[in-house]
Amino acid sequence: xxxxxxxWKFGADIDTDAIIPARYLNTSDPKELAQHCMEDxxxxxxxxxSPGDVIVADKNFGCGSSREHAPIAIKxxxxxxxxxxxxxxxxxxxxxxMGLPILESEEAAADVVTGEQLEIxxxxxxxxxxxxxxxxxxxxxxxFMQELVxxxxxIPYVMKRLSD
Amino acid sequence: xxxxxxxxILAAHAGLDKxxxxxxxxxSVDFSLANDITAPIAIERFRQAxxxxxxxxxxxxxxPDHFVPNKDIESAAQCxxxxxxxxxxxxxxxxxxxxxxxxxxxxxxxxxxxxxxxVVGADSHTCTYGGLGAFATGVGSTDLAAVxxxxxxxxxxxxxxxxxxxxxxRPWVTGKxxxxxxxxxxxxxxxxxxxxxxxxxxxxxxxxxxxxxxANMAIEAGAKNGIIAPDECTRAFVEERAQRxxxxxxxxxxxxxEQVITYNVSEIEPQVALPPSPANSQPVSSLDxxxxxxxxxxxxxxxxxxxxxxxxQLLKSRRxxxxxxxxxxxxxxxxxxxxxxxxxxxxxxxAEAAISTPTCGPCLGGHMGIxxxxxxxxxxxxxxxxxxxxHPESEVYLASPAVAAASAVLGRIASPEEL
Numbered sequence: 001x002x003x004x005x006x007x008w009k010f011g012a013d014i015d016t017d018a019i020i021p022a023r024y025l026n027t028s029d030p031k032e033l034a035q036h037c038m039e040d041x042x043x044x045x046x047x048x049x050s051p052g053d054v055i056v057a058d059k060n061f062g063c064g065s066s067r068e069h070a071p072i073a074i075k076x077x078x079x080x081x082x083x084x085x086x087x088x089x090x091x092x093x094x095x096x097x098m099g100l101p102i103l104e105s106e107e108a109a110a111d112v113v114t115g116e117q118l119e120i121x122x123x124x125x126x127x128x129x130x131x132x133x134x135x136x137x138x139x140x141x142x143x144f145m146q147e148l149v150x151x152x153x154x155i156p157y158v159m160k161r162l163s164d
Numbered sequence: 165x166x167x168x169x170x171x172x173i174l175a176a177h178a179g180l181d182k183x184x185x186x187x188x189x190x191x192s193v194d195f196s197l198a199n200d201i202t203a204p205i206a207i208e209r210f211r212q213a214x215x216x217x218x219x220x221x222x223x224x225x226x227x228p229d230h231f232v233p234n235k236d237i238e239s240a241a242q243c244x245x246x247x248x249x250x251x252x253x254x255x256x257x258x259x260x261x262x263x264x265x266x267x268x269x270x271x272x273x274x275x276x277x278x279x280x281x282x283v284v285g286a287d288s289h290t291c292t293y294g295g296l297g298a299f300a301t302g303v304g305s306t307d308l309a310a311v312x313x314x315x316x317x318x319x320x321x322x323x324x325x326x327x328x329x330x331x332x333x334r335p336w337v338t339g340k341x342x343x344x345x346x347x348x349x350x351x352x353x354x355x356x357x358x359x360x361x362x363x364x365x366x367x368x369x370x371x372x373x374x375x376x377x378x379a380n381m382a383i384e385a386g387a388k389n390g391i392i393a394p395d396e397c398t399r400a401f402v403e404e405r406a407q408r409x410x411x412x413x414x415x416x417x418x419x420x421x422e423q424v425i426t427y428n429v430s431e432i433e434p435q436v437a438l439p440p441s442p443a444n445s446q447p448v449s450s451l452d453x454x455x456x457x458x459x460x461x462x463x464x465x466x467x468x469x470x471x472x473x474x475x476x477q478l479l480k481s482r483r484x485x486x487x488x489x490x491x492x493x494x495x496x497x498x499x500x501x502x503x504x505x506x507x508x509x510x511x512x513x514x515a516e517a518a519i520s521t522p523t524c525g526p527c528l529g530g531h532m533g534i535x536x537x538x539x540x541x542x543x544x545x546x547x548x549x550x551x552x553x554x555h556p557e558s559e560v561y562l563a564s565p566a567v568a569a570a571s572a573v574l575g576r577i578a579s580p581e582e583l
Contacts, residue, residue: 013352013353013441015547015549017528017529017547017549017550017551017552018549018550018551021529021551021556022201022230022528022529022530022552023529023530023551023554025201025230025231025528025530026231026235026236026238026239026242027238027242028204028205028208028242039556040549040550040551040556041550043556059353060352060353060356060386063352063353063386064288064383064547064549065287065288065528065547066202066285066286066287066288066290066302066303066304067201067202067304068202068205068286068304068305068306069201069205072205086353086356088353088356088386089356089357089386089388090288090302090303090304093303093304093307094304094306094307097304097306097307098306153306154306154307154310155209155212155213155306155309156212158213158310159212159213159214
């Protein structure tokens with residue numbers, strides 16, 4: 001699986017309240033959540049982001065609450081992938097369960113700036129910064145997890161396996 | 165080579181003699197839970213997967229606690245979904261307003277989560293039950309849906325960090341101060357993916373309420389779980405409440421730890437974590453004059469009876485500062501009743517504090533005490549992230565009930581010593 005998109009850079013310890021503030025948790029409708037994605041980190045993000053764009057962040061992305069609304073909001077906002085130096089553990093699990101691919105790369109997190117074009121290959125874990133012709137490495141996403149992402153998350157993946 | 169308490173509980177639930185950090189295991193789950201924010205998605209996934217039955221209806225609790233009493237029409241619809249699901253599946257542990265409490269205070273109180281259990285909850289503060297000597301961790305709604313169907317889940321066995329608390333507690337220093345201090349030392353990702361094991365003579369002397377407070381905030385250091393070995397204090401707490409059998413596990417003397425960190429609590433004074441991170445903890449005496457608009461005493465972190473008694477001790481015969489709103493939120497109906505019976509409500513009312521029905525409400529910026537732009541609160545809650553209690557330009561300072569009560573009286577962040 002490959003994605004190409006523009007990078008949006010965020011700092012360290014972006015918590016789930018910044019990703020989707022609790023004041024919007026009276027719904028789990030992806031479209032509504034998407035309108036407030038990253039609102040307390042960058043109030044205009046939901047208006048600026050284009051389909052396929054990539055969030056790049058420093059360490060401990062997604063810390064805080066267990067709300068699955070966080071990866072739902074990011075995915076529904078059109079973000080194709082999140083790259084961070086590291087992820088908080090509940091968010092990591094939730095992201096794959098929602099079919100939102102995420103990659104850990106300290107190199108990319110340290111170097112990429114907002115606006116750069118990135119090309120990401122989940123199978124190899126190679127991230128190409130097309131704006132500056134640089135390459136960063138991340139752990140490849142294993143085939144079964146690529147399938148999980150392609151299928152839209154854990155539940156569709158499990159259902160497909162049951163019906164096969 | 166021995167095992168830690170976390171490894172022993174996980175091994176027992178995986179049907180293995182031994183597990184090691186990094187190992188991927190599948191475990192049986194003793195108890196699971198979700199609330200009015202996370203259960204609607206879990207229920208949707210449960211139905212989407214075509215499931216018809218919960219693996220064991222006696223082993224799940226659904227607790228509407230975040231946006232209740234219903235704060236708006238959308239929240240009411242989310243609670244309605246929970247209620248209808250609970251009725252459809254005849255769930256014995258569904259707690260309606262008037263019977264409910266904040267989930268992480270309610271479940272230990274009701275004896276539903278016990279020492280030696282594996283507990284997963286669709287709420288990050290599920291780690292609270294580590295205070296009872298259980299392995300308890302937060303998961304997302306989809307993972308919870310899978311547990312509802314199968315009664316099982318998978319984990320990577322976490323490495324453990326051992327914290328040894330030695331010395332003598334100074335006046336007004338509580339479990340809340342110890343955990344804020346610890347997070348301040350190691351950072352918000354200092355225990356990421358790890359088990360935090362709290363040990364030492366100081367922990368052995370802590371009451372159950374304070375142990376639950378400490379385990380509650382393990383997630384704030386990124387931990388998978390926080391845990392305290394069960395002892396006589398634990399036994400006294402659970403034996404009158406337990407509705408099923410339980411087991412005490414202890415770490416072996418030769419258990420392996422990734423790190424061992426010792427703190428001398430004699431050097432720790434009451435702590436305040438400055439916004440926007442629980443790791444920004446500072447000794448209260450080091451702070452300049454910081455005027456406040458609101459105080460919140462409650463939450464799954466500090467809404468238990470001992471917390472209310474501590475606040476009452478300081479508010480007795482005093483008044484909340486004229487420009488400050490002081491909100492007191494007993495965490496469960498039983499705590500509410502007990503506080504009333506003990507006369508604490510008279511003290512709070514005479515101090516001109518407001519007393520609320522149990523709710524998570526303001527802690528996550530839901531309702532019942534939202535901050536306007538520029539407003540500042542001292543709260544006994546667990547997170548002070550940007551916008552956590554309301555407007556993104558409002559601020560939350562985390563502290564113990566003692567510091568919160570003293571601050572309410574003085575109208576600025578204050579040490580109880582100042583009263």
